[in-house]
Amino acid sequence: MTDVYTRRQLLERAAAGGAVLTLPGFLAACGGTSSKSGSSSHKLAKTLNFSNWTLYIDVNNKTKRHPSLDQFQKQFGVRVNYTEDINDNATYFGKIQGPLSRGQSIDRDIIVMTDNSRYPSLLIKKGWVEKLDKSAIPNIKNLQPALQHPGWDPNRDYSLPWQSGLTGIAYNDKLTEPILTVPDLLENPKLKGKITLLQGIGDTMPLIMRANGDDPTKVTDASWSRAIKVVEKAVHSGQVRQFTGNDYAPLLAKGDLKACFAWSGDVVQLQADNSHLHWNLPKDGGGIWTDNMLIPNGGNVYTASVYMNYVYEPKVAAEIEDYVNYICPVVGAKQVLLKKDPAIAKNTLIFPTKQMLDNADNIDANALNNEKYITQWQNLITS
Amino acid sequence: MGFLHRHRGLTPYLLLAPGLVYLTFFFAVPLGFLVHQSLESGNFDIGYSFTWAWGNYSAAIRGYGAQFARSFEYAGIATVLALLFSYPLAYWIAFRGGRWRNLFLLFIVAPFFVTYLIRTLAWETILADQGPVVRILRDVGILGSGGRLLATSVAVVAGLTYNFLPFMALPLYVSLEQMDGRLIEAAQDLYASRWRAFLRVTLPLSLPGVVAGTLLTFIPAAGDFINAQLLGSPGQHMIGNVIQSKFLELIDYPAAASMSFVLMATILLAVALYARAVGTEKLTG
């Protein structure tokens, strides 16, 4: 067992090195998290556990704190334990489905999931999310009319939009001519290995289908296989470098990508780093989606509802919007921003025109739940 | 302690009991659960049930043979690269490091003190398409004008090599350092050239370090998914990526479990074969 002999020496040495690692540990102060059970009482909890996507709420650039959350605490005495632990819908759902299926709490009062994935509707269907306490959300009247009656939650009993966004094509004008159509993106030889697509079916497929002349809101086997073939070809030719979630952002900003499928708000944020970036809806049409706040079972319904009401005040919504730069679901936020930050209010990526909205689709929910499609897609993007 | 005195034979078992019971419950039993899960069938919506579904294994190997092969290929290359890189370095520290040997050793361990994910992200920055490394490689013509490192197997193997290098270098160093300097001097007197002395004496004596280092590098590299995720693209996905996504995203437990088990079994087999091959030839001699 000579290898054991050397292994232990290795470990000994490593241990000698590890010795000093403890110091920073003890320097750090103690923090703690409180857990509580779900209740429908009209009493505010001490903390609100809120899981959201990264870079999806206002940040003070210097202190890195979230002003809107600090204000909420001041106003209601509820500390928001804000966790940016959602990176893509599938992974997050995978993480929470275990406990939820067993009727256990996941220590969250609000989570945010996208309606172009199957998960918001799945959560409702499985009975894993609580009904909102609408009596605590009078501001629900400020919800954009277009978002009031989604098919999977017709009366907004379980969900409220956090932000919406458009899916389109971003490109870097330093590295390429403008890329305005899907075929150009997928076939232009100058872009080989320098483009990415999005890993969600509901993100990528509407754009592909529109380019094929198909209707993404009514997916058929034929239109699906046409779309899959297009993507397959682009993958096998080496045109597509990766399928990404949020992670196309660093690649695009650094110049590793010349163009990619991208979300509108991300690009607005990225333009601060790199003014060479542009974003457009493809001529044939793009995608639109909405991220929804949901209260998982065991979450504190009242406190969560009070918070939702708070962010549906136009002033607060405007404050968040000013940083997040996606599409604000709250009517009235634009008016506030027109005074405060007119550049943002006039940015059509943030307050899109009707024409843009008409040219963007959310994908057919049936397609998202089709096991055959899911398997095909998954095999394609992980091959 | 009177009890122990009377039953001295029991003492070792009493000492072992807490730890072994723990490892049984949280290492051995979970592996049993894993095997059990790997033989289930069903899907997320209707749930999974145990049906002796051996088909999961053939499906895993058939459907993901490429990723399995890639894992072993990348891990193998990374291990060889790490060995070639570390050996001269370990040799230099052991024989030329002098009084400051421990300080030099620190350089080898240093990467361990930066969180694994953070140092991999640093490589993402270094190897970026617009970064200095790619620019230099383009200038000297190794990479074409549109060439890149990120999202290629080169970057993934480079990441694996760097991340597990200390596992290779430390055992090598330990085995070299233990060597009796007089033995090497004698060998140099005996053989005409230093090089032959090295081949005939130093290298064989350091073989235990090579074996340990190879195993310590190969095993974690074969199961890794971080490097392929951060530095590669789907074309570089290793079996770890598939297991991870089947377990945590697709909630396809039986497929993921059967793949985990195949991975573990293959590695144990490879290790056994390797230990045997090296052991019979050199180690016992």
Place this chain on the structure above:
Amino acid sequence: MSAVAVRAPQRSNALARAWAFLRHHVLTGYAILAFAYLMLPIGVVIAFSFNHPRGRFNYVWDGFTWNNWRYWDGVPGLRGALVLSIEIGVLASLIATALGTLIALALVRYRFRGRGATNIFIFLPLSTPEIVLGASLLTLFGNRAVANILPLGFATILIAHVMFCISFAVVTVKARLIGFDRHLEEAAMDLGANEWATFTKVTLPLIAPAILASMLLCFAVSVDDFVVTYFNAGPRVTFPIFVWNSARVGAPPQVNVIGSVIFIVAVTGMVANIVWQIRRQRSATA
């Protein structure tokens, strides 16, 4: 190693010396380059902790600032993740070292049936890929009956960390015990100490450094673990998971600050230790 394959002419003494010099220093030159390679990513990590991103993303160098260090705690969730990692690390290293020390004592001190098998069993977790360890624990914790008692969270992370730390602890303590002079214990017993007194008064102090080393190693391994934790953390976020989550959009510079602090503290401690050892050796020989 004979990268320079020039044959030195035997006659010329100077040339031979130059060749010898070169050959001697080829390896040194290589070592310097190798060290540079090893330190390169670390340099990048530290440099970007001072980056002042123009926008919100920390991957293009935009300028120098102290702010990330001043507001290291500014990124919400970072402190909580760090604290959780440290709590788990401390507890896991204590428990694993306690269990591991007992096992090491049994393995080194006693000849008993099943000793060989135990040795192999202890090494199995070390030779199992992390992803298999993580996945198999998740199948255990995901089992309905188990999950009802033990939902994913702090406890499951701790259990997982203790599991993979035990083997490290056994190996570290065993190494020390093997080179340990049993005569001291026998002498104590001869002087009338009973087994317990011998253990606490003689054995324990002698192996204390090994126990400390084991705890520190376990702590280091635990704090750095991502894969096993990622599978079994449930809703909890440790420091590596925090890095993973934030990496998707570019980790904030504060992550580099924490990474740099861990590195600097560890290395400073080790350098101090080495210098102290060298000094001691010197004064011992002087």
